[in-house]
Amino acid sequence: MRKNLIASLAIVLASSTAALADASDGKVKIGILNDQSGVYADFGGKSSVEAAKMAIEDYGGKVLGVPVEIVDADHQNKPDIASNIARQWYDTEQVDAIMELTTSSVALAVQAIGKEKKKIDIVTGAATTELTGKQCSPYGFHWAYDTHALAVGTGGALVKQGGDSWFFLTADYAFGYSLEQQTSDFVKANGGSVVGAVRHPLATTDFSSFLLQAQSSGAKVVGLANAGADTQNAIKQAAEFGITQGGQRLAALLFTLAEVHGLGLEAAQGLTLTEGFYWNRDEDSQKFGKRFFERTGKMPNMVHAGTYSAVLQYLKAIDKAGTDETEAVSKALHEMPVDDVFGRGGTVGPNGRMFHDMYLLEVKKPGDSKEPWDYFNVLATIPGKEAYIDPTKSGCELVK
Known part of the structure; x- marks a missing residue:
């Protein structure tokens, strides 16, 4: 019995170690970067942060056996401020992906940094088609809408x-x-x-x-x-x-x-x-809306619901890839169908555009x-x- 117990503990420890190895830094960290104090604060703002938290909670709070964390910041609609935050998050705070990115000039700047550093961004708050056009990135995705x-x-x-x-x-x-x-x-x-x-x-x-x-x-x-x-x-x-x-x-x-x-x-x-x-x-969107309202005091728009969907799909992609390594997760995001309260029947094109009904x-x-x-x-x-x-x-x- 003692031998069997030791063997079982060894298997559990090995499995845990493998999971930690597949998720860098022993955690998955997502950054929500948007306007939280300016003209687009109601458009996305802190409510998008809550939508991201809802997605993580609905997924169980973990992926590959490690916790999922959220950080957020206000870019004040200024590409230079957004770029500085993005570089700090990527270089020193172990952020794996940045999402929301209200304001097209900000989104383009942060996507360029993500391309340089091989990091994933999923844009739900900005509109320009350049994100999936001439300035597309193998690690960039455009989720909620565009011009x-x-x-x-x-x-x-x-x-x-x-x-x-x-x-x-x-x-x-x-x-x-x-x-x-x-x-x-x-x-x-x-x-x-x-x-x-x-x-x-x-x-x-x-x-x-x-x-x-x-x-x-x-x-x-x-x-x-x-x-x-x-x-x-x-x-x-x-x-x-x-x-x-x-x-x-x-x-x-x-x-x-x-x-x-x-x-x-x-x-x-x-x-x-x-x-x-x-x-x-419909009934599903009403249920989601009422849950969101309980947390924020408002009903969600497409930026909030799109942020929920983007975070949820990112976690699903990590599970599918078996790692949070950028190339593997990006590949999974391109291959997987999107099926949630926001992106029913959604698909992701080779340029990172998520196709869904408007x-x-x-x-x-x-x-x-x-x-x-x-x-x-x-x-x-x-x-x-x-x-x-x-x-x-x-x-x-x-x-x-």
């Missing part, structure tokens, strides 16, 4: 409804340029025209001069190629200038549940937008909302293969 999907959804819907002339109010950085360009291309391809555009600084509080230019353009649609508090402020001030009363329509090209809540149904009613998730879509939504009138956070009518489901760019046409050098 092409937003253009196909919101831009396509309004052109079909007669909104065939556009003027853009565009945030003056990579995300805004990409969203304007993608939507412009889609509008023109469907017989519409772009009569002008103006760019505004990130986090500006005064849209008056920009809105006057939009108003005088005579465009049927004023496209807001911005996000977060910028979009909310633009919509509020557009009402003061009588933009919609004068017959022009506002197109919020990146507007989520969080921003609708901040603006209120009275001001947001009738807006058309595109999201990758809606908590009140939803064309209309903000309800106040009288049509049946309960708190019941803000949307689902107008259409946009299949992932229609929403996103074909990898062979993305410009990514990884696609054969």
